[in-house]
Amino acid sequence: TQLLEQSPQFLSIQEGENLTVYCNSSSVFSSLQWYRQEPGEGPVLLVTVVTGGEVKKLKRLTFQFGDARKDSSLHITAAQTGDTGLYLCAGEGRGDYKLSFGAGTTVTVRA
């Protein structure tokens, strides 16, 4: 199993502020996904990035896959209370379909 480390573990910000969460590994991944999980629910896929250096935008969320395909970041601009949740990254190893998940970053956006 390939290890994915997410930082920070917890993040609390005021509505309107920006935030960035990170997902790092010593392993190379063929692709990487970001999920958001709300209390009492299962994770929901936000994005999949497959190319080193790739940047994808989803409204106020910007996702980047590192050039070396070992790391990724999620940036939220002008956070809203609806962005509150647990953000998980998951990497697919080369040559197999197995997903390795990070432990997640709990984001709280205060009104």
Place this chain on the structure above:
Amino acid sequence: EAQVTQNPRYLITVTGKKLTVTCSQNMNHEYMSWYRQDPGLGLRQIYYSMNVEATDKGDVPEGYKVSRKEKRNFPLILESPSPNQTSLYFCASSLSAGVSYEQYFGPGTRLTVT
């Protein structure tokens, strides 16, 4: 509505008492999977199934069994639960294996083994 359902949502049981957590999907997905989620450890795959009658071990299969007799159902069986199996369990399904196919998660089953 396309969804993955799990039952029960909450379960408290005692050590050694066999239990089954059911999982069903209505999207005609071939690939199904079970995960457990523990604080600080993220989601870890227990078992997965590529199709009917095709199951395989994930990263943490010890103490669990699964079966896939029908495409839509993928029950998780704990023959003799122990306290270290206290966890939040998620079933997931996708059209096929791999990140090219979005994985849909159920709402979770919170299991406590005393």
